[in-house]
Amino acid sequence: MVRRPKNKINLPNSDPDWPLETELVGLEFELATKVDVSLYPQYTIGLHAWFLDQVRSTNPELSAYLHDSESEKPFTISALDGELVSSGKQLKIFAHQTYRWSVTALSGRVVQWLAQWVKNLPSEVSLRNAPLQILACNIVHAPTTYTQLLNAEDGGNLSLRFISPTSFRRKGHHLPLPVPMNVFHSYLRRWNDFSGIPIEQDTFLAWVDESVLITRHQIVSLKILAGKKGAVTGFTGAVEFSLTKQASHNPEFYQLFYALGKLAPYCGTGHKTTFGLGQTRLGWSSQVVADVPEVESFLASRIEELTEIFTAQRKRTGGDRASEVASKWATILARREMGESLQVVAEDLQMPYETVKTYAKLARRALKVE
Structure with a gap:
């Protein structure tokens, strides 16, 4: 682990400028908060948005590609790995606990951007009401290329x-x-x-x-x-x-x-x-990972329940794009039931506020009809 000198994080056991031919790499950030804070169950939307905003602020051309490209996305992000517990209708993360968050790059363009970005990382990952201080950054998946993956040793079972x-x-x-x-x-x-x-x-x-x-x-x-x-x-x-x-x-x-x-x-x-x-x-592990906080599981089940209701209704009335609209209605209504404001939901879904407000009304009306 490398602690942050001033406003920079150096990658351990590696020059920050990995080989120019690198096409794949995985980074893991160690994060912490100074006080206990609450997160909304769909906080990964915020992680996704924060990462893309980092790209937008430093490389608008790459940002446009990541937003608009119809190809596969050349990156992944994880959820937070650490102690998250349900607290009412939200999740709670705890002060002085370390949370891990990973980002991977799948193309040379994104890898090259990461190489520059890690030289001058921001001091924190900004989530709604939950600033997470960046303590350290580690390479978790070694810099490599697709050709190197293809030519690596093989054989035996794959776990x-x-x-x-x-x-x-x-x-x-x-x-x-x-x-x-x-x-x-x-x-x-x-x-x-x-x-x-x-x-x-x-x-x-x-x-x-x-x-x-x-x-x-x-x-x-x-x-x-x-x-x-x-x-x-x-x-x-x-x-x-x-x-x-x-x-x-x-x-x-x-x-x-x-x-x-x-x-x-x-x-x-x-x-x-x-x-x-x-x-x-x-690799194989006999320990099955299945720890989803109760509030997140509850919201997921509620969205699924509402989606089934709205999809069935729209199919009966011959509506187009039944599943797509039903999913939007269900997400908006379920999150509103969890106490979130429509303004926040609109921002997360990147939809006009008035549209979200209309969808919420239509969803409540449809639910009464059912």
């Missing part, structure tokens, strides 16, 4: 730990299971977008379907808040994958299988990885 709730989208619904095709498809999408070594998706996924087995697993499912709107059912725990004897008959895909496994800690698994979901690590 992955899913340390934050992980879920996939399938036919308009959430799939909270580590099905090999879904797991490796999520890695391949990032690989094809950022590696410069594209792989034919359908052919590789057909090989995964035939060749990748689940040797053992220890997982649990749970409901969790998901980004700016909605909730998902995800899983945490550990999964061990192996290959059939015939898998090595395709050496290209055999090699890629292990490269994608090594990519997993950098890119995360499934969707909403820029809001803390899908955090992934290499």
Whole structure:
């Protein structure tokens, strides 16, 4: 750990300027607050917004790409790792406790920005009513390239730990299971977008379907808040994958299988990885991570309940984009029920206040009809 001299944090065991060819890196920040403070359950929205604001203030061109690009997002962020407990309708974090927060970069452009940013970090991560002082910054996933991942030693079983709730989208619904095709498809999408070594998706996924087995697993499912709107059912725990004897008959895909496994800690698994979901690590652990604060689980369940009601109503009336609108209504109403102001909800969702106010009225009216 490196303590901060003045307004700078140096990376331990490494020159702050990692090799220019670096395409992937993972950083972990150690954070603390001087007094006990409360956080709203969807605080990862604030972490996401703060990080993007850091990019915007120093590199507007990169900021526009991160906001507007239709490709996969070339970064991930985690939720806070540390003691968070439910306190009424909010979460509480405690003074003089250390909380860890990680950021990874998946492309050379973001890595280069990080290299400059860490030389002059701000003094704190600013969340609503909860300034978190930056104590230290460590490299947790070593600087590397996609070619180096591809050429690294491979063989044997591949074990992955899913340390934050992980879920996939399938036919308009959430799939909270580590099905090999879904797991490796999520890695391949990032690989094809950022590696410069594209792989034919359908052919590789057909090989995964035939060749990748689940040797053992220890997982649990749970409901969790998901980004700016909605909730998902995800899983945490550990999964061990192996290959059939015939898998090595395709050496290209055999090699890629292990490269994608090594990519997993950098890119995360499934969707909403820029809001803390899908955090992934290499190696097996029998300890299943499933500690979601009660208030967060309650809000996620309420959003899911309301989404189902509003979706059913809109489908009956032939409304377009039923699921999308239902999710917005559900998120707004559930957060209002938790005591949050509509102005704050509007800011988080990046929607006009009047629109959010109208949606809240429509949602309450629809709920009475039900």
